[in-house]
Amino acid sequence: MARRPLGQLEAEVLAALAAADAPLSAGDLRGRLAGDPAHTTVNTILSRLHAKGMVTRERAGRQFVYRLTVDESRLVAHRMHRHLRHASDPHGVLGQFLQELSPDQEQVLRDLLNEQ
Incomplete structure (x- = not known):
């Protein structure tokens, strides 16, 4: 099994915490x-x-439980901006991003842009 980059695992942990209704332990x-x-x-x-x-x-018996303290959407948007800022071809990156959106995601983006 291939190892995930730590940044990807961090993102997966953050997403799991964001989706949780209560604090979660490592287990x-x-x-x-x-x-x-x-x-x-x-x-x-x-x-x-x-x-x-x-x-x-916070302690929960002999273990810690964890809760997300940041807004996941803000965190992901910040990462996207950071990557876009360092791209040599931001136009191409955005074009590729748009091509990979599902129809539902594309509609959400269009609605958000129309609100601006």
């Missing part, structure tokens, strides 16, 4: 992530996200 998160990552790997990611201020943690 809970492992069950929500594809590929069955090691418990120590999930703990490492959670520690890094906590150090970055992106999650809070």
